[in-house]
Amino acid sequence: MSTSKLNIEGVMLFEQPFARVPYENYRKVFRASQRNVEKELGAVQSAANDLAKRSKARNNSTEDSIKAVDSMITRVENLKRKLSELQSSAGTPTLGVMRERLQHLAAVEDIPSVNEPEFTRWADTRLDRWLVDWALRTGKEKTARMIAEDRGIERLVDIDLFSDVCRIEEGLKRQSCSEALAWCSENKSSLRKLKEYIELARARKNEDAIAYSKKHLLPWQETHLAQIRQAAALLCFPPTTTCGPYKRLYDPARWTTLVQSFRLAVYNLSTLPTEPLLHLAVYAGLASLKLPACYDRHTKNTNCPVCDPNLGELAKEVPYSHHVNSTIVCRLSGKIMDADNMPMAFPNGYVYSKEALEEMALRDDGYVTCPRTGDRCLFSELRKVFIS
Template sequence: MTTAPNIEGIMLFEQPFARVPYENYRKVFRASQKNIEKELGALQTAAADLARKAQSGAVSQEDATKAVDGMLKRAENLKRKLGELQKNAGTPTLGVMRERLELLASVESMQSASSPEFDRWADTRLDRWLTDWALRSGKERTARKLAQARGIERLVDLELFSEIRRVEEALKRHSCTEALAWCSENKTALRKAKNPLEFELRLQEFIELARDRKLMDAIVYQKKHLVQWQETHSAQIQHASGLLAYAPGTTCSPYKRLYDLGRWETLVRSFRLAIYNLSTLPTEPLLHLAMYAGLASLKLPACYDHETKNVDCPVCDPDLGLLATEVPFSHHFNSTIVCRLTGKIMNENNSPLAFPKNGHVYSKEALEEIAAINDGMVTCPRTKERCHYTELRKVFIS
C-alpha cells in the first residue's frame, strides 16, 4: 500500500517560498509605474505647453525642434531606465518565481511519499530550511556555501537576508539612514500595514540630536519629520519634546528611558519584524516550525515525569526538549504505548505486560529478553520488583 504525500500539509509551509519573489516583483512593478508616471507626466506637460505656444504663434521652428528633441530624450531615458530595471531585477525575479512554482508543482504529481522522487524533493526542502536557519542566525557565509553546494541559490532568499543584515548593521552602528531608505521604498506597504517603524526611526534621530545637545537642529527636525505623525503619535511626540530640557545624564525616569541605548536593539527587532511581515515570512525559522509540528505529535507528560529518558524519543533529548517545551502535549484519538526499555510501540505483535504488584508496564519483547538471561525471572528497573515471567499480567490496549 502506497501513501500519497500530504500536499495540503506541505503547502502550509511553502507559502513564503513562493510569496517572497512575488513581493520582489511587485516592487519592480511599482518602481516601473512610478518612473512611467513621472516621465509621461513631464512629457504631457511639455507637449501641451508646446501646442499652446504653437497655436498663439509664440514659438519659432528652432525652439519647437529643441522642445521635441528634449521630449524624445526624456522618452529614450525612460525606455533605458525601464529596460535596466527589467533586466537587472524583473527578469531574474520572474525566473526565480517560475522555478519555485515548478518545484512546488512537481510534488503534486508524486504518487507515493516513499518514492525516490519524493525523497529527493524532501532533501531539497531540508537544505532550504537549513539555509533559512543559517541566514536568520547571522551565518550568511555558511548559508551561501550550503546553497552553492546544493545548487539551490535561486530557491533561498539570500539577497533578502543580505539586505536585512546591511540595514541591521547600520542600526547597530546607531545610524537610521539605511533603515529610513528602506522605509521610503516600502512606504505604501508600511502605511497599509499600519506599521510605525518609520516614526520610531525618526523619533530616534530626534533623540540623538537631543543627546548631542544640538537643540536647534532637534527643533527643526521635529517640525520637519515628527509633526506629520501628530494625529497618531501625539503623546510620544510631546513626551520626546521634554528631552530639549533634560540632558542625557538625567535621573528622571521617563526621559532616562528615552536616552537608553537599548532602544537601538529594539529598533533592530522592529525592523526585522517589519520586513518579515512585508515579505510574509514567519518570525521563526521554517526548520523550527517543522520540528515544532513533529514534537507536538510526540510530546507526552511521561517525557517529563520519569527520570529514565527514552533514548529513541526526540522530546526526551536535552536539546530538542528545549523546543518541545513550547509546544502542547500530543492528543491521540487512539492510545499508543511505547516501551520504556526498547522505545518500540507495543501492539498486538508486541503486547504490553504489567508487573503484578506495582503495575508498571513494559513490552513482551523486552521482558522475554530479560527472562531469557535470568532463568525466567524479571526485575522492574524502576521499583526493583522481582517475579517470574509467568506471573506478569497481560494488558489490553483500548
C-alpha cells in the same frame, strides 16, 4: 485511506512564504517602474501641452520648439534606459526565481505517496531550504551560503533578503538610521524615524534635530502627533534628565527595540513567519508526542524526542499531545505495545514489550532481566498483559 498518502494541503501550508517572497520583490520592481513612468511621462505631457499652447499663441520660435521636443525625446530615452536597467537587474532575475520555485512546488503535486523516492528527494531539498532559512535568521550567513551552493538551491532560498536585513540591523546597532530610512522610503513601510532624532538631541545638536524633524517626523503628524510633540519637547531636557518620559526616550536600549521592530516589519512585508520554518516543522512533530511524562525524570524514554534535553526545550513552547486513547510504549525498545507486540509482565509487576524481551531471552539462554530492579527469570515465567 492509506496513511502514506501525501497531504498536499499540509505541505503547501508551509510553503506560502516560499512563493510569496519573490512575488513581493517583483511587486517592488513593478511599483518602481510605475513611479518612473508616471514621473517622466507626466513631465513630457506637461511640456507637450505647454508647447501646444505657445504654438497657438504664436509666441514660440522654431528653435525653442526644437529644443522642447529634444528635451521630451531625452526624457523618454532616459525613461527607457531606467526601465531597461530595472528590468535586467531585478525584474528578469526575480521572474526566474518565481518560475523555479513554482516548478519546485508543482513537482510535489504529482507524487502520490510519501514512500516514493521522488518525495524523499523533494523532502531532502525542503530540509536544506529550512536549514538555510534557520542559518540566515540566526546570523550565520556564511554557513547559509555554503549549504545553498553545495546543494545548488541558491534560487530557492532568500539569502539576499536576509543579507539586506543584517546590513540594516548592523547600521541600527551603530545607532545610525540611514540604511533603515532608505528601506522605509523604498518600501513605504511604517517604520518610525524617531531614533536618530533622539541621538541628535542627546548630542545637543538642536538645530540639526529640528531640521531632521521637519524632514522625517512631520510627514507622520496625522498618525503620530503625540510622539512628535514629545520629541520636540525633548530638546528642552538634557540626556541626564530624571523626568520619566524623556529619560526613557534617551535610553540606549531603545535601539535594541528598534532592531526587533525593523525585523518584524520585514517579516510582515515579506509574509515570512517570525519563527524559522525548521522550528515550525519541529514544533508540529513535538506537539504530537509531548506528554507530561516527558518532563518527569522517572518516566523519561530514551527514544522519545521530547525527552531529549535539547528538543525538550523547544517542546516547552508547544501544547501537550491530545490522545483519545492511551498509547503504551516499551521502555526498552521505544516501540508501541499493541496486539502485534503485546506487553509482558515480570513477576515483580514491571511491563515491557514481548519483542524486546524475546530478543533479550535469545541472548541469555531464555532468561530475561528487568532493567529497573535487576530481577532475573525465565521468559516462560512472564505473564501476558491484555490492553483494555
